[in-house]
Amino acid sequence: MRAAGPRPFTHRKAQTMKSPRRATALAVVGLASVGLLSACAPAGDSGKTKLTVASLIPGTEQAAFDAFDARVAEFEKANPDIDVEGVEYEWTAETFTTQLAGGTLPDVYRIPLTDAKTLIANGQLADITAEVQALPYYDKFNPSVFEAVQGDGGKIYGIPREAYGMGLEYNRALFEEAGLDPDQPPTTWDEVREYAKTIAEKTGQAGYMQMTQGNTGGWQLTAATVARGGRMEEQDGDSWTVTADNDATREALQFLKDLRWTDNSMGSNFLFDWGGINQAFAAGQIGMYTGGSDLFTSLTRENNLDPDAYGLAAIPITEDPDAAVMGGGTLNVVNVKASDAVKAAAVKWIDFYDVSKLVDEDAAVADAKILADSDQAVGTPSLPIFDQATLDTSRGWIADYINVPQDQVAFFAEGNQGRTIVGEPPAHTQELYAALDVVVQAVLTDQNADIDALLAKVNTDVQALIDAD
């Protein structure tokens, strides 16, 4: 502590400096604070409800954004009191968590079916019961899909948007180059192996590949397991048991091992997430892979795939009585912070943009026309969120606008007739998938990978998470 003695020279100088400079400095600080305060004040209220909505995936071509903007203009014309602003949006586990925690999600956004229950339980989705119940078709949703958006006491927290089944995507151009008939896609896993080998030998590209990264490796391994009659999780009363070490998963991994190490038909690159494998496929580096039946839209819009090269077949399933097609879906949900006015506007938008086209002829035609005019995919294979008859009817309304080459994707619907659709494993889904990523990567990059030990570890690790709840 310095005793109060003679002050240092500089301070004394400052003291005597009743100067304009000091006054200016203080004034600047003062003005800056006023500026900060005024920046915090709400913007001028035009009396309109401002609604931010998830638009398209970043990197989507301009024509698709133009089509989106045209739909927005149409909506705003019909609802002059609502001001819609589109926000680029792509659901990935990592970006979604960040946006959720940071509070930067738009008012209307999309989530996978599997995530709704936990988000509802955590109080992270807006309750839109009243708004949804006012929709004319609210009681007609497929009950197994609609169940996902319901919370305690029948409260509703979302609106089903689309449902898809896992299919076998294949590149018709590579098939032809390898001397295979693109109108005879493989229907069994043995045929997939055979075709993959031929493609690899004849074209030098990967005959078959699977996603491996960013939780998608586990996602696709689960689909391959379901197709062979296995399940990654089994329910026992209220509790879930992880059963990753089932025979079907072993079989699915052995299949990958055979293709990779015996046939060498999977190429040289093994680290692919969803975007990565789509890109490689569109570039003609992959003959076949499993993915959602709705991929065509994304492949043509983001990856510039030549539509003529696209083929979609049903995923092969084995003779096992439990063998099924794994499906999935997305939901439209509303930000938990939305006010009542915003919630009402949000449901109106969801109805307008995503759902009414399935139940209302005028809406269906208007939507299809805009998409077709801007060269966007119309008629991508999907599963019904109401029932099959409703889906078929809605397809009938827009028959003139359908531009997805139906003869190239018809194998999907034909092959799936009479098949059971199974949902994704519900308990700690993303962590299960992440743990399985490691297994898939190990099998593809290490010839001596110990499948049994790897799967046992997944069981232990993910079960520990479930038990800790």
Next chain:
Amino acid sequence: MTALERSRPSAPRTPLTWARGGGLSTLVFLLPLLFVFGIFSWKPIVEALVMSLQKTNLVTPATFVGLDNFAKVLSDPQLGTAVLNTGWFALLALVFGYPIPLVAAVLMSEVRRGRGLFSALAYLPVVVPPVVAVLLWKFFYDASPTGVFNTILGWAGIPPQPWLQTAATAMPSLVLEATWAAAGGTVIIYLAALTSVAPDLYDAAEIDGAGIWHKIWHVTLPQLRGVLLVTLILQVLGTAQVFLEPFLFTGGGPAGSTMTILLLIYKYAFQNSLGGDYGAATALSVLLAIVLALLSLLYLRATKRWSTE
């Protein structure tokens, strides 16, 4: 304060005298700095410390869980792998990445003409945005025989390499890119330090009959000692926090072989779409910070004697 000082007659120190004495303008000029540091550096550090003791998804209210997060992190089997992988990265980066800039700087300082051009070339990779550089290298690392690097190797009759696609080669591939990306900055530091070496020393060494190697060994290196020690600890701190390369190149794969500590922290926080384990993520961050702080302290203590400063 001594009794003598206390007894000295002086005006009592009041806020008014403090303000008259120029305290106010000092404070005004200090405020922006305090504000920026407080909001962007100290507040997050304190909040991270608090969060490491909480269970939170950042949406619903947080609950205090004591040291549970630390226990969880320390018992996670992935931690061992991450520590070993990070150590492996740091070692490889040290063996390859540390000497290369030094050698380059010494060679460049010997060049008489076009030194500016060489420094610009060496510094160019630092100018390339890191994400762009990694995406570019990812393309180079294509493991098929038609990949860029494999094609070049093919000219020399070397068979295609798997690069990022096997556990054994993935980490060295990351280090190769990281070295390329970071060397330029260190080269510039060394070049600057080299100019401060008095030319008389070289002249004296020359008169004593020293060749180029003797001059480097007995003059250059001892003169650069202080800078070398600083860049070494900076490199160790940097490599212990490696994130960008494994995140963008491999996502921690194949099969966890490039899972580093920072990537593990990231996965705790963001892998689960339903609200990450931010408590565990911050707990591991705090542990890493403590370890690195201790390491730096030990290092500074140990090297104090050798330092020129």
